[in-house]
Amino acid sequence: MLGTSLLGRLRRRDPGDVIxxxxxxxxxxxxxxxxxxxxxxxxxxxxxxxxxxVIAAGSFAQLPGPARQRARILVxxxxxxxxxxxxxxxxxxxxxxxxxxxxVIGFVVAFAGVxxxxxxxxxxxxxxxxxxxxxxxYQPGTLLERLGGVTLGIVLLAAAEVFLWPDPVPVSxxxxxxxxxxxxxxxxxxxxxxxxxxxxxxxxxxxxxxxxHDVVAAVELGRIPPVWAPTAxxxxxxxxxxxxxxxxxxxxEADRLAADAPPEPIPDLAAARLLRSCADTTRAAGRTLSPGxxxxxxxxxDAAYGRAEAAYPVGGDDGRDxxxxxxxxxDATALALxxxxxxxxxxARVATGVRLRGEDAYPxxxxxxxxxxxxxxxxxxxxxxxxxSAHLHSSLRLAVALAIARVAAGELQLTHGFWVLLATxxxxxxxxxxxxxxxxxxxxxxxxxxxxxxxxxxxDQPIAYAxxxxxxxxxxxxxxxxxxxxxxxxLFTLLLTVVFAQxxxxxxxxxxxxxxxVLLGALIGVLAGVAxxxxxxxxxxxxxxxxxxxANADAIEQTVQAxxxxxxxxxRALDRVRKRMVLVDSSYLQYQSERHDPRRxxxxxxxxLSAGHHMVFxxxxxxxxxxxxxxxxxxxxxxxxxxxxxxLRSAYDDLADAVEHPRPSGPIPAPITCVDEVDRIRPLLGExxxxxxxxxxxxxxxxxxxxxxxxxxxxxxxxx
Numbered sequence: 001m002l003g004t005s006l007l008g009r010l011r012r013r014d015p016g017d018v019i020x021x022x023x024x025x026x027x028x029x030x031x032x033x034x035x036x037x038x039x040x041x042x043x044x045x046x047x048x049x050x051x052x053x054v055i056a057a058g059s060f061a062q063l064p065g066p067a068r069q070r071a072r073i074l075v076x077x078x079x080x081x082x083x084x085x086x087x088x089x090x091x092x093x094x095x096x097x098x099x100x101x102x103x104v105i106g107f108v109v110a111f112a113g114v115x116x117x118x119x120x121x122x123x124x125x126x127x128x129x130x131x132x133x134x135x136x137x138y139q140p141g142t143l144l145e146r147l148g149g150v151t152l153g154i155v156l157l158a159a160a161e162v163f164l165w166p167d168p169v170p171v172s173x174x175x176x177x178x179x180x181x182x183x184x185x186x187x188x189x190x191x192x193x194x195x196x197x198x199x200x201x202x203x204x205x206x207x208x209x210x211x212x213h214d215v216v217a218a219v220e221l222g223r224i225p226p227v228w229a230p231t232a233x234x235x236x237x238x239x240x241x242x243x244x245x246x247x248x249x250x251x252x253e254a255d256r257l258a259a260d261a262p263p264e265p266i267p268d269l270a271a272a273r274l275l276r277s278c279a280d281t282t283r284a285a286g287r288t289l290s291p292g293x294x295x296x297x298x299x300x301x302d303a304a305y306g307r308a309e310a311a312y313p314v315g316g317d318d319g320r321d322x323x324x325x326x327x328x329x330x331d332a333t334a335l336a337l338x339x340x341x342x343x344x345x346x347x348a349r350v351a352t353g354v355r356l357r358g359e360d361a362y363p364x365x366x367x368x369x370x371x372x373x374x375x376x377x378x379x380x381x382x383x384x385x386x387x388x389s390a391h392l393h394s395s396l397r398l399a400v401a402l403a404i405a406r407v408a409a410g411e412l413q414l415t416h417g418f419w420v421l422l423a424t425x426x427x428x429x430x431x432x433x434x435x436x437x438x439x440x441x442x443x444x445x446x447x448x449x450x451x452x453x454x455x456x457x458x459x460d461q462p463i464a465y466a467x468x469x470x471x472x473x474x475x476x477x478x479x480x481x482x483x484x485x486x487x488x489x490x491l492f493t494l495l496l497t498v499v500f501a502q503x504x505x506x507x508x509x510x511x512x513x514x515x516x517x518v519l520l521g522a523l524i525g526v527l528a529g530v531a532x533x534x535x536x537x538x539x540x541x542x543x544x545x546x547x548x549x550x551a552n553a554d555a556i557e558q559t560v561q562a563x564x565x566x567x568x569x570x571x572r573a574l575d576r577v578r579k580r581m582v583l584v585d586s587s588y589l590q591y592q593s594e595r596h597d598p599r600r601x602x603x604x605x606x607x608x609l610s611a612g613h614h615m616v617f618x619x620x621x622x623x624x625x626x627x628x629x630x631x632x633x634x635x636x637x638x639x640x641x642x643x644x645x646x647x648l649r650s651a652y653d654d655l656a657d658a659v660e661h662p663r664p665s666g667p668i669p670a671p672i673t674c675v676d677e678v679d680r681i682r683p684l685l686g687e688x689x690x691x692x693x694x695x696x697x698x699x700x701x702x703x704x705x706x707x708x709x710x711x712x713x714x715x716x717x718x719x720x
Contacts, residue, residue, distance in 0.1 A: 176219050398425075
């Protein structure tokens with residue numbers, strides 16, 4: 001009954017047996033490598049590096065993608081592994097050289113993840129390869145044996161990933177985007193139908209709208225595991241992030257359009273025809289993102305956009321009257337929506353490797369597509385070399401902790417100093433609270449594992465250790481992960497004891513050494529977590545979000561001043577917002593993995609960041625259709641827009657202060673529909689050139705949309 005209950009518990013925690021299959025794969029490969037090298041070839045050094053190559057690359061590394069992609073990453077990472085082992089072997093000449101190397105390599109390996117999330121998954125494994133090689137004895141002459149062992153282990157593991165119980169193919173970020181595009185396209189079809197016949201899609205509108213919001217929410221970076229998120233510096237990941245942002249803007253504009261649907265049917269409405277073209281193009285762009293999908297073309301969308309612009313009610317003798325306020329709103333919103341659909345389609349093409357021609361690409365948004373990968377990586381690294389970078393803080397914290405642990409292990413002349421650094425790496429988290437949480441299971445599990453290991457070692461039967469090795473591998477790499485951190489640490493302690501009992505027999509003192517080393521490493525990890533940026537990403541996120549929101553407030557005013565002709569294009573202000581967006585997004589991703597203090601004010605971060613993102617992408621879209629100076633010479637309109645922008649700036653600044661110093665935010669502009677907003681400026685519509693009316697409507701509508709975004713943020717009172 002106990003066995004049946006345990007098996008049922010494991011199956012509930014591991015649907016599809018993914019973890020257990022992976023553990024079985026690692027167990028088989030590790031056993032073949034260790035037995036073949038230790039007992040077949042009689043070489044303990046090759047066996048050690050082969051076994052730990054399999055465990056580090058298979059258990060500590062978190063690799064994204066299908067089996068063949070993971071295998072390719074493993075094989076292509078071998079030169080880095082060789083370099084790290086060579087560096088560790090050479091710097092093992094003395095403790096301080098090894099510790100200095102640990103400081104530098106620990107930081108470089110951890111910080112390299114800002115350029116590519118795939119490196120984040122390999123960081124712990126890379127650290128372990130240097131750590132293992134940096135301990136005595138100093139024997140550079142054995143370097144080839146070490147490299148041979150680790151190469152054998154990783155190559156066999158890569159082959160097993162492909163041919164031995166491969167994991168199910170996961171859903172990629174591109175596939176999520178394609179599904180989101182299909183959901184948004186269906187909602188656009190409904191919105192188009194409602195413009196010409198409000199009763200046509202009344203039944204399915206809410207269902208399609210909910211699905212559209214659900215699938216778009218699924219591509220938020222905060223909902224994607226870090227190793228899967230498209231946060232790399234390369235062209236394709238940048239394009240995917242831009243696609244997601246454009247799709248959010250399309251959905252926001254579609255919501256506004258649905259809210260302004262006419263009460264009575266309007267036949268042959270140009271906005272409806274444009275919406276249908278937008279739906280078709282969005283669907284086609286989603287297919288482009290799917291594996292083997294055709295490249296999306298924009299001819300039909302561009303033609304529909306031109307027809308809608310020609311039908312825009314800008315006044316004149318042809319019956320198109322600026323007093324038709326609802327139509328002004330609908331057409332302005334439809335044109336803004338179509339512009340974002342076009343951005344989404346271009347992003348899909350760039351993400352799939354299509355080269356853009358100079359005349360049809362947005363010069364600002366897709367300028368990165370013309371830069372070399374090294375330039376893009378450098379720009380991303382430079383963005384994170386900032387005092388407020390959460391990734392910089394976590395990389396420095398880890399490097400310093402590992403370097404101190406290496407000094408302690410060397411100066412105390414611990415026989416298995418490797419375990420000290422392994423414990424530090426296991427316990428240390430990005431915040432002091434999370435580090436303390438990880439300490440208890442690490443200590444309790446190690447004590448339990450040491451007690452069981454001591455009893456096993458008292459038997460002093462070498463053949464027994466060889467027999468139970470596959471069992472301990474399966475327990476530590478599979479069952480322990482499913483039962484919880486205490487079990488995982490206990491079973492991993494048992495595994496290490498069984499392995500080292502076959503390499504350097506020391507009797508029961510091996511379990512004692514394991515316990516002492518883990519306690520020392522855990523203590524160093526806790527002290528580093530408390531001493532260096534103990535509040536983790538939550539503090540960085542608040543500071544970065546504050547600077548981000550204030551940069552948004554400044555960009556709003558500069559954008560309004562630009563269209564009024566009182567200032568040049570706000571390119572520099574928008575660039576400043578984009579740079580701060582990099583840091584705030586990075587802090588938010590790290591924040592998602594941390595525990596949060598329930599006594600502190602809980603901010604609606606999704607809404608806060610969405611308000612900022614909406615500002616920058618909306619401003620870029622606005623300026624593409626309403627160039628700087630388009631409203632120059634209209635003092636009444638200038639006074640109205642400056643007043644609205646001033647209120648918005650105050651609201652953004654107040655929200656920024658409330659985020660930085662937890663407190664309830666002040667009054668936020670109430671949401672207002674486009675029709676109500678344009679009714680407010682109706683007295684101005686007949687005063688000037690009709691073309692300026694269009695610009696006024698679009699700028700005012702953009703400002704109203706920003707106010708609507710702020711109104712969705714509800715910050716509760718701080719608790720102390």
